[in-house]
Amino acid sequence: MSTAEESAGAEAQPWGEVTPDAARRLLLAAVEAFAERGYHATTTRDIAGRAGMSPAALYIHYKTKEELLHRISRIGHQKAVEILRTAARAEGSPGERLAEAVSSFVRWHAGGRTTARVVQYELDSLGPDARAEILGLRRQVDAEVRGIIEEGVRSGEFDVIDVQGTTLAVLSLCIDVARWFNVDGPRTPEEVGALYADLVLRMVGARGAGPAQR
Amino acid sequence: MSTAEESAGAEAQPWGEVTPDAARRLLLAAVEAFAERGYHATTTRDIAGRAGMSPAALYIHYKTKEELLHRISRIGHQKAVEILRTAARAEGSPGERLAEAVSSFVRWHAGGRTTARVVQYELDSLGPDARAEILGLRRQVDAEVRGIIEEGVRSGEFDVIDVQGTTLAVLSLCIDVARWFNVDGPRTPEEVGALYADLVLRMVGARGAGPAQR
DNA sequence: GGGCGCGCTAAGCGAGCGCTCACCCTTGCC
DNA sequence: GGCAAGGGTGAGCGCTCGCTTAGCGCGCCC
Incomplete structure (x- = not known):
């Protein structure tokens, strides 16, 4: 490995x-x-x-141009799973781990925007077999984030009605960074990561989230 | 058909x-x-x-294949501006108008997913002149949402540090629906719209947002 | 009722595509 | 030095692309 x-x-x-x-x-x-x-x-x-x-x-x-895309997509998705898994299995409360997962995932999408773009937006260009393999990795991505949110709900730290829908929205928010982030823009990947971590904590109703409590 | x-x-x-x-x-x-x-x-x-x-x-x-894309993109963006403008100029508190803006915008992305996909993801396929025109419409989209959020902050109903960043995140969340929404999936456009309106109200720290108060 | 123009088609142009093949260099081993 | 092996190249194959052109059928107005 x-x-x-x-x-x-x-x-x-x-x-x-x-x-x-x-x-x-x-x-x-x-x-x-x-x-x-x-x-x-x-x-x-x-x-x-x-x-x-x-x-x-x-x-x-x-062998073909598609094999290039397949290789890129697989390596990129493995990296994504690894980032989220590391954050999910770290020590700390669900809120701390969710914040770390979101901010590192966003930093990856913003900082490595070229790679992330290919990984997130060229899935449909793969053939059926390759796409099926990649979709398996995507389910792992979803499971890592959902796991943190479920834990937070169980412990009472989060306040979420629709766990799966919220998981989807959190991932969606992070992934879309690859579409709009501009390296020459006013924000660094770190700044976007911090902003998004705060927004996500608010989305899950984490106790203590938001600037009002400081 | x-x-x-x-x-x-x-x-x-x-x-x-x-x-x-x-x-x-x-x-x-x-x-x-x-x-x-x-x-x-x-x-x-x-x-x-x-x-x-x-x-x-x-x-x-x-005249060309690109003119087709240009026409589709322009009409679609005009529709997007119209949806958000209608919600922004309706009566009600900023929170109510933001919820309506998000839920109708999301319903449009989910229900007309084919159109929304082209509008949101094929911008780079346009030539420089056409792209510049469409980017003007995108600035209008951004301005409508930012306007509602600014109003909510001014009135004290919202609690937001980074208005522009939060605006970007709200729009990003809505737009990405076009990427993942599946017509055969478990959710209707209306359900996603309602879920997302709630999540966005939480993101802006709207007083009274979230299920705990319901 | 004959000419005209509009909406459309069949056929095909030059260009560029993904990909292949015959062949050329270097490298390393004897 | 002989030579196999493998990374690399120039040329080009078959194909499909966006787009054009010559011409056809048909409703309409005088």
């Missing part, structure tokens, strides 16, 4: 596990291109060009 | 203003196709086929 050099917040080398160096450069170029123009509008010539290689070089490392 | 799906959202005649009948049929076919596969993955032959016409017929009513 992955090396244990993981620390919260900092993605050291996101694509370090892609082993032949040329394959990693191609994958990185594909992430950029897919995020910028979308999967279908990206040509294999464009990907190879960004990686400084000829169009044919792509097919030495990947 | 699929015109029946529009009835749930109570949109009377969504594309009534598109005047030559064949042009409207082509536009409707394009909305379906763009929503299903994305703009770049949709062929002009597919659009014409869905409308029951030959590929060349498209170019009698539209």
